[in-house]
Amino acid sequence: MNRLNKLFASKNNNLLSIYFTAGYPALNTTIDIAEALEKSGADFLEIGFPYSDPVADGPTIQHSSEVALENGMSLKVLFEELAELRSRVSIPILLMGYFNPIAQYGVERFCKKAAEVGVDGIIVPDLPIYEYEKMYSSYFIDNGLSNIFLVTPQTSEERIRKIDELSNSFIYLLSSSTITGYNLKLSDSVEEYYKRITAMKLKNPTIIGFGITDSRSFAKACNYANGAIIGSKFVKLLGEEGYMDKIDGFVKGIRP
Amino acid sequence: MKIKVCGLKHPENINAVAALQPDYIGFILYGKSPRYMANLATDALQTIPASIQKTGVFVNESSENIDRLVTEYGFNAVQLHGDESPEFCAAFKGRVTVIKAFGINEDFDFEQLKDYANNVDLFLFDTKTKEYGGSGKTFDWAILDQYKLDIPFFLSGGVGLENIKEVKNITHSQFYGVDLNSRFENEPGLKNIEKLKEAFKIIKNKTQQMKYGVNEQGYYGDFGGAYIPEMLYPNVEELREQYLNIINDDDFKAEFDDLLKNYVGRPSPLYHAKRYSEKYGANIFFKREDLNHTGSHKINNAIGQILLAKRLGKKRIIAETGAGQHGVATATVCALMNIECVVYMGEIDMVRQAPNVARMKMLGAKVVPATSGSKTLKDATNEALRDWIGNPVDTHYIIGSVVGPYPYPDIVARFQSIISQETKAQLLEQTGKELPQYVMACVGGGSNAMGMFYHFIDDEAVKLVAVEAAGKGVNSGESAATTALGDEGVLHGSRTILMQTEDGQVVEPYSISAGLDYPGIGPQHAHLFKTGRGQYVSITDEEALQAGLLCCQLEGIIPAIETAHALAQLEKMKFEANDNVVICISGRGDKDLDTYINYFGY
Numbered sequence A: 001m002n003r004l005n006k007l008f009a010s011k012n013n014n015l016l017s018i019y020f021t022a023g024y025p026a027l028n029t030t031i032d033i034a035e036a037l038e039k040s041g042a043d044f045l046e047i048g049f050p051y052s053d054p055v056a057d058g059p060t061i062q063h064s065s066e067v068a069l070e071n072g073m074s075l076k077v078l079f080e081e082l083a084e085l086r087s088r089v090s091i092p093i094l095l096m097g098y099f100n101p102i103a104q105y106g107v108e109r110f111c112k113k114a115a116e117v118g119v120d121g122i123i124v125p126d127l128p129i130y131e132y133e134k135m136y137s138s139y140f141i142d143n144g145l146s147n148i149f150l151v152t153p154q155t156s157e158e159r160i161r162k163i164d165e166l167s168n169s170f171i172y173l174l175s176s177s178t179i180t181g182y183n184l185k186l187s188d189s190v191e192e193y194y195k196r197i198t199a200m201k202l203k204n205p206t207i208i209g210f211g212i213t214d215s216r217s218f219a220k221a222c223n224y225a226n227g228a229i230i231g232s233k234f235v236k237l238l239g240e241e242g243y244m245d246k247i248d249g250f251v252k253g254i255r256p
Numbered sequence B: 001m002k003i004k005v006c007g008l009k010h011p012e013n014i015n016a017v018a019a020l021q022p023d024y025i026g027f028i029l030y031g032k033s034p035r036y037m038a039n040l041a042t043d044a045l046q047t048i049p050a051s052i053q054k055t056g057v058f059v060n061e062s063s064e065n066i067d068r069l070v071t072e073y074g075f076n077a078v079q080l081h082g083d084e085s086p087e088f089c090a091a092f093k094g095r096v097t098v099i100k101a102f103g104i105n106e107d108f109d110f111e112q113l114k115d116y117a118n119n120v121d122l123f124l125f126d127t128k129t130k131e132y133g134g135s136g137k138t139f140d141w142a143i144l145d146q147y148k149l150d151i152p153f154f155l156s157g158g159v160g161l162e163n164i165k166e167v168k169n170i171t172h173s174q175f176y177g178v179d180l181n182s183r184f185e186n187e188p189g190l191k192n193i194e195k196l197k198e199a200f201k202i203i204k205n206k207t208q209q210m211k212y213g214v215n216e217q218g219y220y221g222d223f224g225g226a227y228i229p230e231m232l233y234p235n236v237e238e239l240r241e242q243y244l245n246i247i248n249d250d251d252f253k254a255e256f257d258d259l260l261k262n263y264v265g266r267p268s269p270l271y272h273a274k275r276y277s278e279k280y281g282a283n284i285f286f287k288r289e290d291l292n293h294t295g296s297h298k299i300n301n302a303i304g305q306i307l308l309a310k311r312l313g314k315k316r317i318i319a320e321t322g323a324g325q326h327g328v329a330t331a332t333v334c335a336l337m338n339i340e341c342v343v344y345m346g347e348i349d350m351v352r353q354a355p356n357v358a359r360m361k362m363l364g365a366k367v368v369p370a371t372s373g374s375k376t377l378k379d380a381t382n383e384a385l386r387d388w389i390g391n392p393v394d395t396h397y398i399i400g401s402v403v404g405p406y407p408y409p410d411i412v413a414r415f416q417s418i419i420s421q422e423t424k425a426q427l428l429e430q431t432g433k434e435l436p437q438y439v440m441a442c443v444g445g446g447s448n449a450m451g452m453f454y455h456f457i458d459d460e461a462v463k464l465v466a467v468e469a470a471g472k473g474v475n476s477g478e479s480a481a482t483t484a485l486g487d488e489g490v491l492h493g494s495r496t497i498l499m500q501t502e503d504g505q506v507v508e509p510y511s512i513s514a515g516l517d518y519p520g521i522g523p524q525h526a527h528l529f530k531t532g533r534g535q536y537v538s539i540t541d542e543e544a545l546q547a548g549l550l551c552c553q554l555e556g557i558i559p560a561i562e563t564a565h566a567l568a569q570l571e572k573m574k575f576e577a578n579d580n581v582v583i584c585i586s587g588r589g590d591k592d593l594d595t596y597i598n599y600f601g602y
């Protein structure tokens, strides 16, 4: 049982997760930001590692990735920074990024290293189920890492069942088929989709991501899922002057 | 898929069928069959090439008689079509290929085959009738799912041109081949060669591509697949499920062929370039894709995909473009079909290919600049993918080259394969030989090259030469020579070879030609490169510009700078005097006049 499973076993609603890009706005800030987020009450974190061609991301996270790469961030550098992760941060940590940097680092080596520094789960939006199952799942499982899959309103019921079977911590629900950085849409059809998912009685908890920006959208998402993730809105904050001092207010503003 | 033609009895007909090169020919030695070959002389089968398995078909015959007939006619295989026991079959195993036939109906018990498993080489599943086959009727092929042994099987019974496509869709792992018989006859025992030819064409179209072609999972060897975020999965899955049915449909083909002929102006000429031939000491042929409507090969794919999009019920088209040729082709077909069109183009490319931007706008398309990353083709592709994520239901993405997640590389290759299909026929007409010694083309993503290679890929005697852009030189740091500089990885949804850093970040390529300025190549090219089937080389900006000028002056043709890269490679080749060499003139140079003018100072 990794930290994620323990978290979900002890708490199953209003979970708040925050995403940020490692290396943005500067190198050697990853642990400081993570620590501040934990202190402010975030339940778990997603640390993004940058990629030159982030097709699932909107302008905000694209920009943070570009800056992070210019700053010299890479998987090698990130793992060096994360060496002291577990002496300072105790909430569950996920790494999120695209497949090509992982493939170049070596999938097995990546999983080993992630487990070694105390990471609990991985989100790779462009690693499909077929390839995961056929080639890589053993590396994740052997290292105690949860692989997180995404589900959109267009994902078929059959495929959601399959994803539920392959998952062992939570399922990442997208409010609509969208890239990151756009506001949550709560039309009737989105409500229907959440209800459809709830009715499926999945074995894994669900967390809603993409488009959560404030306490209102967070609360709404929590009506339908065990929690929600904030990404672009927080990354924007990191682009501001004095961002370290604003983290606490930001988190408490989302979940008063 | 193997092909067996069964039930022959006339000598000329046997020779005509053998000329089609099936894998097996069957002769029926059962007196009650209308296809009984009793009157054939024992030496009548000697003219059949050794590559074809001569198969004697018996029904409850004595083993002495079978032995005698095998020796007299020289059969390589026996097909036992009656109630022969496992022991009876075992007596022939090792001496000839033993095929045990069974009549199948919905009650058939596949368990009984277990006893045969060690005693035969192949099974043949036929429709159950009183007459031991030849009924012309099919059985319900879904029942084959119940067959779980690891002995391969032939499918027989009622296979005709009407249902051959369904046969091709059978995915059973032990499905070995198809038995063609009564539905390909003028009368029992006399085969209709034209019908057989048609069936062979349909069957081989898929299997011919096996070695270098795509498998069920979308892979070409180690390359391909669909590395896409979940948001794109439904879009890509819809295409994957439908594309083959749609493009193999007769209505689709008729509309595609009609537009290629009457709108695009196909077939494009195969021109014997006399002065080039003299200069390079071989017979050089130009495949003139530059003469297509809109000025390049890109229109072939755009026409195919807009017809596909229409049949998928899509209301909006998006595309990426580098040189603008694919954008213009897409804008053109959208105007033709009255469908909304949005083209993403790198901000830098919009400047260096300004005339094409204006063209797209005149054609009614919206051109959106890609301002992220290197602001060229790869970033335009990212933007198109992002658009598609946000518009999963009503939008079709017309990708412009043999890149992207499966099934795109296969879709684009099929639509471009018209290039080599025509070339084969034209070469036969002009030189008396279908196969040249070399085919050559430039490679950006690789669509004109794949179109030029497609029907030659399995003829290993034909050398495939792919020319990439070296930019200012392979080692200058400003290059787009992917195979020379790249490593295996994932780009735009497929595992391929791409230019990247050690950390897996995509490297910004450089070439003077916007159409070749791409850091990857299509997955099938990666496979041809890795297996050594294709030769991948590169040409610098300067070599290409000089070659472009030479083509103007020797042949009166102003080629696109992309194409000029392929032409420049001629300088580096060593040909024999009789070699036939086909080079794909992928596009015309109108769009590049500014670049030529600036360089040569005209």
Ligand SMILES: Cc1ncc(COP(=O)(O)O)c(C=O)c1O
Binding pocket: B296, B297, B322, B323, B324, B325, B326, B400, B401, B402, B442, B443, B444, B445, B446, B447, B448, B449, B514, B515, B516, B560, B562, B563, B586, B587, B588
């Ligand atoms: C004339 C011409 N040739 C070649 C290419 C390269 O594309 P591909 O490699 O897909 O044929 C382009 C691309 O824009 C082009 O316009």
